[in-house]
Amino acid sequence: MAYxxxxxxxxxxxxxxxxxxFREKHLMLDPLPRGQMNxxxxxxxxxxxxxxxxxxxxxxxxIVAYGLVYSWAKMIAEGLGIAGVNRPAYWGxxxxxxxxxxxISHAGxxxxxxxxxxxxxxxxxxxxxxxxxxxxGLVQAGFSIFMHMGRVWLSYWLMPYPNQRxxxxxxxxxxxxxxxxxTTYLLSxxxxxxxxxxxxxxxxxxxxxxxxxxxxxxxALGFRGTEGEWTHLRNAxxxxxxxxxxxxxxxxxxxxWDFAAATRPGWSSTIFGPYFVVGALHSxxxxxxxxxxxxxxxxxxxxxxxxxxxxxxxGKLMLIISMAWAYFxxxxxxxxxxxxxxxxxxxxxxxxxxxxGWMWFAMLIFNIVIPWAILWNPKWRSTxxxxxxVGILINVGMWFERYIxxxxxxxxxxxxxxxxxxxxxVEIPLGLGTLAFFILLYMIASKLIPLIPVWEVxxxxxxxxxxxxxxxxxxxxxxxx
Amino acid sequence: MATLADLKxxxxxxxxxxxxxxxxxxxxxxxxxCQACVAACAMENNLSFVGEVDSGYGRSMHWIRIExxxxxxxxxxxxxxxxxxxxxxxxxxxxxxxxxxxxxxxxQAEQLNLQVYNRCVGTRYCANNCPYQVRxxxxxxxxxxxPLSNQLNPDVTVRRRxxxxxxxxxxxxxxxxxxxxxxxxxxxxxxxxxxxxxQACPANAITFGRVDDPESLVSQLAxxxxxxxxxxxxxxxxxxxxxxxx
Numbered sequence: 004m005a006y007x008x009x010x011x012x013x014x015x016x017x018x019x020x021x022x023x024x025f026r027e028k029h030l031m032l033d034p035l036p037r038g039q040m041n042x043x044x045x046x047x048x049x050x051x052x053x054x055x056x057x058x059x060x061x062x063x064x065x066i067v068a069y070g071l072v073y074s075w076a077k078m079i080a081e082g083l084g085i086a087g088v089n090r091p092a093y094w095g096x097x098x099x100x101x102x103x104x105x106x107i108s109h110a111g112x113x114x115x116x117x118x119x120x121x122x123x124x125x126x127x128x129x130x131x132x133x134x135x136x137x138x139x140g141l142v143q144a145g146f147s148i149f150m151h152m153g154r155v156w157l158s159y160w161l162m163p164y165p166n167q168r169x170x171x172x173x174x175x176x177x178x179x180x181x182x183x184x185x186t187t188y189l190l191s192x193x194x195x196x197x198x199x200x201x202x203x204x205x206x207x208x209x210x211x212x213x214x215x216x217x218x219x220x221x222x223a224l225g226f227r228g229t230e231g232e233w234t235h236l237r238n239a240x241x242x243x244x245x246x247x248x249x250x251x252x253x254x255x256x257x258x259x260w261d262f263a264a265a266t267r268p269g270w271s272s273t274i275f276g277p278y279f280v281v282g283a284l285h286s287x288x289x290x291x292x293x294x295x296x297x298x299x300x301x302x303x304x305x306x307x308x309x310x311x312x313x314x315x316x317x318g319k320l321m322l323i324i325s326m327a328w329a330y331f332x333x334x335x336x337x338x339x340x341x342x343x344x345x346x347x348x349x350x351x352x353x354x355x356x357x358x359x360g361w362m363w364f365a366m367l368i369f370n371i372v373i374p375w376a377i378l379w380n381p382k383w384r385s386t387x388x389x390x391x392x393v394g395i396l397i398n399v400g401m402w403f404e405r406y407i408x409x410x411x412x413x414x415x416x417x418x419x420x421x422x423x424x425x426x427x428x429v430e431i432p433l434g435l436g437t438l439a440f441f442i443l444l445y446m447i448a449s450k451l452i453p454l455i456p457v458w459e460v461x462x463x464x465x466x467x468x469x470x471x472x473x474x475x476x477x478x479x480x481x482x483x484x
Numbered sequence: 485m486a487t488l489a490d491l492k493x494x495x496x497x498x499x500x501x502x503x504x505x506x507x508x509x510x511x512x513x514x515x516x517x518c519q520a521c522v523a524a525c526a527m528e529n530n531l532s533f534v535g536e537v538d539s540g541y542g543r544s545m546h547w548i549r550i551e552x553x554x555x556x557x558x559x560x561x562x563x564x565x566x567x568x569x570x571x572x573x574x575x576x577x578x579x580x581x582x583x584x585x586x587x588x589x590x591x592q593a594e595q596l597n598l599q600v601y602n603r604c605v606g607t608r609y610c611a612n613n614c615p616y617q618v619r620x621x622x623x624x625x626x627x628x629x630x631p632l633s634n635q636l637n638p639d640v641t642v643r644r645r646x647x648x649x650x651x652x653x654x655x656x657x658x659x660x661x662x663x664x665x666x667x668x669x670x671x672x673x674x675x676x677x678x679x680x681x682x683q684a685c686p687a688n689a690i691t692f693g694r695v696d697d698p699e700s701l702v703s704q705l706a707x708x709x710x711x712x713x714x715x716x717x718x719x720x721x722x723x724x725x726x727x728x729x730x
């Protein structure tokens with residue numbers, strides 16, 4: 004009897020602990036009053052920047068000024084000769100960075116649109132951070148592709164604009180498709196970033212004074228939160244969430260066609276489309292997790308919004324995407340190898356045994372070995388610092404992958420007389436300039452717009468409930484939409 | 485109902501039979517590798533002098549180059565015949581469809597690949613897609629030291645930085661000959677003019693002319709039997725025939 008009682012007490016304690024445990028673990032089950040949560044997000048945004056913040060801003064601005072402004076101006080004035088591009092590597096790090104930044108931008112759409120469409124609840128606190136990545140990444144991709152042009156001041160010729168000579172861009176060229184696809188993606192992703200931002204801007208407008216009040220007043224477009232406004236907003240977001248998914252897939256597929264449509268050994272591959280899309284998600288997810296870890300560590304109240312469960316969920320996605328990437332990589336490699344074309348054979352040997360072989364092996368280690376070795380473990384993948392190191396390494400690995408596809412593969416062609424290795428020149432400050440500008444935009448955004456979509460978190464918390472069925476605590480989710 | 489016979493096989497056939505208009509025959513066995521063609525081409529077409537450093541880094545500005553290969557290791561080295569390489573003026577050129585600005589076009593009249601310098605924005609996609617790697621890019625504005633600027637050919641445009649260029653089969657000479665023949669009310673005679681490289685070749689290894697005229701010297705040489713076209717398997721329909729080991 005005594006034993007039974009004790010056992011029952013113990014079980015009860017375990018249940019109470021279980022509920023507590025649920026709340027601690029899941030943001031959706033740990034609701035705070037709306038006003039308090041709004042204040043937390045406002046505080047995290049309006050918090051007076053420390054001197055460290057300004058030092059980082061100053062360093063990044065200096066890199067942007069030297070890398071992006073001065074170096075680019077110098078290259079425009081002197082020609083591409085100060086870069087490392089040559090024959091046969093006519094495309095160098097500029098194109099590597101273009102593909103890399105477009106790849107990074109895919110994470111935003113993936114998290115925000117695909118996870119929204121599939122109603123993955125863990126997405127709620129970080130959709131905004133991911134969407135910002137799309138827009139800011141595409142800005143860097145745009146810079147990188149324009150840098151690469153020999154006469155960038157004539158780049159408007161690639162746009163279909165009416166002119167006296169009836170000259171149009173060549174719609175046979177993958178580069179024209181590329182330009183149209185990236186422009187579409189940039190415009191639609193910016194709109195898609197803005198729509199879910201409106202309620203948060205309205206929230207910020209109601210809680211701020213001075214210039215901020217006017218700033219948010221203009222951006223919030225007079226949103227008051229009426230039933231009708233919410234219905235319209237929801238409809239618009241729904242349309243965009245579905246419509247932007249094919250845009251996202253098409254963008255990186257078209258980027259891959261820049262290579263796949265060419266008659267070059269190693270490039271003319273039919274699997275490049277999905278391979279590039281998966282590669283883009285691979286680097287994008289890695290970047291998102293780094294951003295989340297930084298936000299969590301540096302901004303106020305973020306430990307409430309971004310928890311171990313989110314790192315765990317993204318870690319799982321990273322692991323799956325890493326496996327998908329490995330599948331596509333080996334599929335491409337095997338079929339190229341079995342093709343038996345003598346130039347492709349030369350190229351594949353050059354990849355692994357040539358002077359850039361270290362990069363090829365590093366790519367496989369960073370993209371496959373390290374993610375698989377670490378992300379399988381729930382404890383490890385929930386550790387922010389560890390998983391963000393994995394994220395950084397994946398991004399280095401994916402950058403290496405694009406470097407191998409572009410300048411390293413260009414080294415080997417069907418005219419052995421022209422084979423020559425590519426050595427980067429001014430591409431390095433220019434590339435660092437885009438990276439610094441990307442981080443700078445993020446830092447400015449963190450002070451200007453709510454990085455956490457508060458209404459989305461609140462909506463999720465309203466839908467989630469802990470219910471007791473007998474002794475069992477069960478999580479229930481109701482459909483709000 | 486469409487039947488098998490209705491399928492348009494004729495179009496495919498046409499492109500395979502397409503010979504182009506102007507063509508070249510290069511006899512590698514008599515080429516001495518003296519580089520006279522390279523120099524003559526540079527003079528004729530106002531090529532820039534890129535200097536040692538850029539040239540050594542794969543930025544040489546030549547519309548024609550002599551490729552030299554060897555087999556074996558020192559001291560048992562065997563040279564293979566020199567291989568002059570220039571734009572092959574493909575009938576179905578891979579460089580043409582990839583240009584986003586229509587800067588590289590197929591000339592309907594001349595059946596040549598044209599490069600429109602002032603339309604080029606410098607994406608360099610054409611050069612990547614050229615299987616022969618014969619396109620040269622203006623990486624910088626190269627200096628032309630004083631007496632050399634008096635040597636410029638007035639019939640040829642001078643290119644600036646950021647622009648792609650390549651062999652034109654001396655299109656300015658083609659046009660001059662055509663204009664002259666027209667003013668005299670006749671057709672251009674075979675051998676009346678030739679390209680700068682062919683003119684300069686001391687061994688007569690390069691022959692230029694109309695490949696669509698079976699009577700021309702270049703057609704007769706091209707049909708001698710053992711000529712090859714480089715990378716013909718890609719289906720780009722090059723117009724230059726090479727002879728080696730004959």
